[in-house]
Amino acid sequence: MSASDLSPDAGPPLAAFDDEFYVEEVQRDGDTLYYYGMPLRQPDVVMQNVWQAFRDAGYEPQLTTRGGRYVIVAEPAGASIDGIPWKNVLLFLATVVSTLFVGAQWFFIDPFANPWEAVTTAWPFSAAILVVLGTHELGHYVMSRYHDVDASLPYFIPFPTLIGTMGAVIRMRGRMPDRKALFDIGAAGPLAGLVATVAVTVVGLYLPPVQAPPGFDPGPNAVTIQLAFPPLIRILAGVTGQPLTYTDPTVNIHPVVIGGWAGCFVTLLNLIPVGQLDGGHIMRAMFGERQEAVATVVPVVLFALAGFLHFVEHYSLNNVFIWIFWGGLAAFVAAAGSARPVSEEEDLDVRRKALGVLTFALGILCFMPVPVAIVG
Structure with missing residues (x-):
């Protein structure tokens, strides 16, 4: 199909970008359009200048090469949700099951021996985890829709970890239009998640502690998992006057507080300022290409933290491996x-920069040198 044969309503009019990209041929495969030709400026500049025209026509463009030829691949933006998102729903339901399974054990219940008791007892733990993770991802999703960036609904990841899940993610199918959008979408997740984290933690602190059943004996060779509490949760415990630990080893805090712990941990990891993580988005929006210099230092810092904890503080490798893993x-x-917005010319306003500093400061309040200690 030649350029002259393309229907005007199948994409932006060629005149909208003919001074940026010389079109030699246009092909169509389903709803995807392929504009073969030659960029008349640097490719990054071309994309910055033609992006809005494609977005106005309902397409998400990408300039690439195919068969040695330059081509703008334009896919429908697809911001709407058609029908029931079954994959999201099924993953969510599976995560409900996995968090109930793990949560029952925090209540000293065997989910295999007492499945109904596990469900009726552990549901607050499951709800706490899902609310914290879901709120974080919905923060990203809402701001993506606000800035007209194509994003999926959250995908929960069921897995029998300490909290019954590997977290949740959303797929960003569209490019960020500018630094403001990049900042807003990046910061919305951690900030929304922290609001939910504070609420869940406070509720959990006021719930009664969990008592191990009579005769409970894990045995002399049992492995004990100890969670460290970050400054944010310690502050909330101090403000509410509620204890985080008990002298009786058979008494533990209510597992809903562990939902708050999970919220802090997820926020801390997401705010690591590299690449496509939330912290990387925020830093890129605040400092532009200078963020890449920061990103090169981050792995060194994480490896150094692991080395300090192991060689100076004498923690076992099992307990510091998390920072080795995250360093790699x-x-x-x-x-x-990192994510590159279409336009990086306009700097962030002072209000957003201040909010960025606050976001990272709150992330520091979520820091735990050894989040999970394995004893035994």
Whole structure:
């Protein structure tokens, strides 16, 4: 199909960007359009200048090469949700099951021996985890829709970890239009999640502690898992006057507080300022390309933290491995690059910069040198 044969309503009019990209041929495959030709400026500049025209026509463009030729691939933006998102629903239901399974054990209940008791007792734990993670991701989703960036609904990841899940994610299918959108979408998740974290933690602190059943004996070879509480949760415990620990080893805080712990931990990891993590988005929006210099230092800091805890504080490798893992992951994510908005010309306003500083400060309140200690 030639450019002259393309229906005007199948994409933006060629005149809208003919001074940026010389179109030699247009092809169509389903709803996707392919504009073959030659960029008349640097590719990044071309994308910055043509992006709005495609977005106004309902398409998300990407300039790439195919078969040695430059091509703008334009896919429908698809901001609406058609029908029931079954994959999201099924993953959510599976995560409900996995969090109930793990939550029952925090209540000293065997979910295999007493499945109904597990469900009726552990549902507050499951609800706490889902509210914290769901609110975080919905923060991203709402701001994505506000800035007209194509994003999916949250995908929960069921897995029998300490909290019964590996978290939740949303897919960002569209590019960020500018630094303001990049900041708003990046910061909305941690800030919304922290609001939910504070609410869940306070509720959990006021709930009665959990008592191990009579005769409970894990045995001399049992492995004990101890969660460290970050400053934010300690502050909330101090303000409410509620204890976080008990002298009786068979008494534990209510598991809903663990939902708050999970919210802090997720926020801390997401605010690591590299690549496609929330912290990377915020730093990129605040400092532009200078964020990449920060990202190269982050893995070194995480490896150094692991080394300090192991060699100076004498924690076992099992207890500091999390920072070794995240140091390696941060290096990989940093090498993959950060999100680049279509336009980086306009700087952030003072209010957003102040909010960015506050977001990272709240992230520091979620820091735990050894989040999970394995004893035994």
